[in-house]
Amino acid sequence: MSAARVGAAPLLQVRGLRKHFPLRGGVLQRTQAWVRAVDDVSFDVYPAETLGIVGESGCGKSTLARLILKLIEPNDGTVRFDGEDVRGASADRMKRLRRDMQLVFQDPYASLNPRLTIEDAVAFSLLVHGTSRAEARERARALLGRVGLDPRLYGRRYPHELSGGQRQRVNIARALVLDPRLLVLDEPVSALDKSVQAQVLNLLAGLKAERALTYVFISHDLNVIEYVSDRVLVMYLGEIVETGTADALAQAPKHPYTQALFASAPSLDPEHRLERPPLSGDPPNPINPPSGCRFRTRCAFAMPRCATSAPALRAVGAAHDVACYLYEADAVIEAPAR
């Protein structure tokens, strides 16, 4: 929320982050093309806020999460955590930094080692950081209890004995056991049923308040993003197209893509039935993205200049930025009404 923005230094500062994956082929495995997964992304995350990152699948959200945590190396750009450069950190520093930043994964099935009991899975991170075995076990069991899994019943179970929602609770416990300050949640509820989603979201909200956590919450589900986020960042094909407070975006989305996203969320109001799909087709291939503005191939307001150069993020309100030529001072076309 904007209150978090005033005065506070950002906890996480991302500048010009870029990750292009080479596509190799042919006999010699030469690089034939680049997948532009994340392209020149910059944003700040302030202490105690929840930054939502939303976008269609394949827009680079998960890659961004892995870049922040340095699980993959970026081609360009910097990530600063509490003022400290993550990319340039030495191995020792990095191990310390990892205690402060943790990741909750999307797939509750692939994210737990089938050969470890859930108690051991949670305690593992502590053992890595030199906690004694007995203390690690004790803390893991306490945390399992906090996320709603009685350690006496579940502590020595194996992941295959748990449901998806229970596994995701284990994942959250594992991420929290090191007492991080920043939690990156990569689609933490998208693999779960609606009813379980709500339970896990409430658990996350409770933990955030208790432990003064900062969340980067990645999802493709606008309802979830709107519910949990203070500020929202909308991504399209590896680029940020709009950022703003969750309220501002929900009430007055500016970018045609954000508008389409909000319009595509099914409404319960019979007066607001969708006449036709607001967005058709799939996003273009990130291997050869469209020139200029990447959204122009699906945009109802595309202008000739959209094809020649990409619009930069510019402020359209308090803490509300959008990358679209419609909002340039000399825009010829009236801004579309929602």
Place this chain on the structure above:
Amino acid sequence: MAVTTALPRDLDAVVGAPMSYWRTVGWRLARDPATLVAGALLALIALSALLAPWLAPYDPNAGSIRLRLAPVGAPAHVLGTDEQGRDMLSRLLWGGRMTLVAGLTPVLVAFVVGTALGVLAGYVGGLTNTLVMRTMDIFYAFPAVLLAIAISGALGPGLPNTLISLSIVFVPRVVRVAESATVQVKSLEYVAAARASGAGLGAIVRHHLLANVLGPILVFSSTQVSLSIILAAGLSFLGLGVTPPAAEWGLMLNTLRQSIYVNALVPALPGLAIFITSMAFNLLSDGLRDAMEIRA
């Protein structure tokens, strides 16, 4: 009758601690009849080979010219005698030692070396992977028998050389299985989660990779034991393995083959022994594969 509903003080005692993975596998193995039969058979063969010096009624290398090719059931020679009049039972018992050593050792060596190389290549990837895997491909290009014969031929006959050549045959196979299993596990999110928690290479390999790739490698290796026994016997048959007069099933098959028209049953005995042993190993590895497929 009064029904008490008091909660038990110790929940663990009621729920019961679940068994660890390997204990579950053992429990399931012990309940598979085919595995039990194969296991019992192998235990019997191993025991008789181990106790050969005490069980064998005669010196396996002491022949008697007058008693050559005695039929099965001959007085004093239960399983007959071979073409030099040596007691078949004694030779089969002593030969089992050689055959088991020649069958198990190369697979054991390949299991250790192959797992190490395969996990390394799979986890590190890049140039290391290319170097290791392409080198393995060179060995893989030759048929197993041809490769074993070529290496044994170059090294010369004798048990140690047989073991070396067979190990070289089996290492690339295990490396392939280990590498593909590692590559698959490496991409799973729990390995990324371990890295995100700051775990080093050693901890990740030990707790997350090995624990999950050893199963498939073990199953694959166990299927290779019977092949190794047959290859070892084949090398001896060709005169490249164990040298006479030592008893080894393949070698016995070789020296007895001219006598097959005189007495068909006696020359078939070492073949039967090879067949039963490799069959038992195959059944055991089948059972192991089934028991390890635990998915809920």
